[in-house]
Amino acid sequence: MVHALNEIRRVLVPNGLLIDIRPLMDRWQVEVTSMREVRQTGRVHDFPVGLADDEAANRAIAQAFENGWFSRDRQEFFSYSYSWDTPAEMEEWVDTEWEDFVALEEETKQATRSAWALGDADARVRLQVKMLIARWNVLKDR
Amino acid sequence: MTIQNDPERNESKHLHTFADFRNKRVLEVGCGEGRLTWQYARETQLTVGIDMDTDALRIAEVDRASDLEHKVLFTAAASEYLPFSKETFDIAVLAWSL
Numbered sequence: 278m279v280h281a282l283n284e285i286r287r288v289l290v291p292n293g294l295l296i297d298i299r300p301l302m303d304r305w306q307v308e309v310t311s312m313r314e315v316r317q318t319g320r321v322h323d324f325p326v327g328l329a330d331d332e333a334a335n336r337a338i339a340q341a342f343e344n345g346w347f348s349r350d351r352q353e354f355f356s357y358s359y360s361w362d363t364p365a366e367m368e369e370w371v372d373t374e375w376e377d378f379v380a381l382e383e384e385t386k387q388a389t390r391s392a393w394a395l396g397d398a399d400a401r402v403r404l405q406v407k408m409l410i411a412r413w414n415v416l417k418d419r
Numbered sequence: 420m421t422i423q424n425d426p427e428r429n430e431s432k433h434l435h436t437f438a439d440f441r442n443k444r445v446l447e448v449g450c451g452e453g454r455l456t457w458q459y460a461r462e463t464q465l466t467v468g469i470d471m472d473t474d475a476l477r478i479a480e481v482d483r484a485s486d487l488e489h490k491v492l493f494t495a496a497a498s499e500y501l502p503f504s505k506e507t508f509d510i511a512v513l514a515w516s517l
Contacts, residue, residue, distance in 0.1 A: 278517060280499045281448070281497075281498035281499045284498060284499060284500065284501045285446070285448065285498065285501070285511045285513075287501070287505050287506075288446060288501050288503045288504070288505060288506065288507045288508050288511070289446075289506065289508055289509070289510075289511055290506045290507075290508065290509055291506070293506075293508065293509050293510060293511070294438055294509070294510045294511070295510075295511045295512075295513065296434065296437055296438050296510065296511070296512045296513065297513045297517055298430070298433075298434065298455075298512065298513065298514060298515065299513065299515045299516070299517055300515060334517040337517065338517065351437065353433065353437075355429045355430075355433050356427075356429060357424075357425050357429060357430055358423075358425060358426065358427065358429075359422060359423070359424060359425075360422070360423040360426060361421065361422055361423075362421050366421070366422065370422060408429075408430065408433075410433045410434070410437055412437045412438065
């Protein structure tokens with residue numbers, strides 16, 4: 278990762294920008310939503326590999342900073358949501374798209390299914406992914 | 420499966436708050452199928468998306484609007500060995516890829 282950051286620095290012009298946008302493992306919130314209400318039904322379970330990936334990415338960017346390649350300009354967190362018609366669709370998606378990184382515990386599955394079944398006619402299932410966005414200025418000797 | 424991705428468009432809003440893409444040359448690392456690319460590429464002078472997943476790149480190319488053919492390019496490349504000359508881009512976007 279550090280080598281990749283140096284490569285990116287090489288192809289950026291002086292005063293160029295690096296935008297780092299990525300999800301962070303943070304036991305993402307599971308919700309059942311409708312026009313009338315939002316009910317939180319649990320959180321996903323984070324697997325160690327995802328947490329390790331986050332740490333490795335943070336270490337790489339910190340190393341790039343220490344090397345004097347970039348200076349951090351700005352950073353924020355925001356939510357990126359996925360939404361499905363049914364709990365089964367969410368469960369299938371988590372099992373296929375994020376199987377190495379997160380899992381739904383049985384308690385959360387049951388709570389979500391129940392809230393959805395007893396919810397409003399327009400009830401949907403939502404997963405709130407925590408996102409990081411950071412802007413780095415490239416530093417170059419001219 | 421009917422999935423909605425980021426219906427509030429938080430990602431696009433934040434991306435545009437953090438960078439002005441107008442008339443810029445942009446490198447997107449880890450562009451995949453171009454989901455993020457299409458949120459800003461039209462504003463740029465040039466966008467190049469790279470990824471190691473050639474199947475995803477094929478989808479990105481299929482999804483590319485015909486009027487963006489000369490402005491938005493996709494190529495298979497690893498971020499550790501970028502096949503570009505130095506100082507080619509104004510902005511680099513690490514798209515869920517660091």
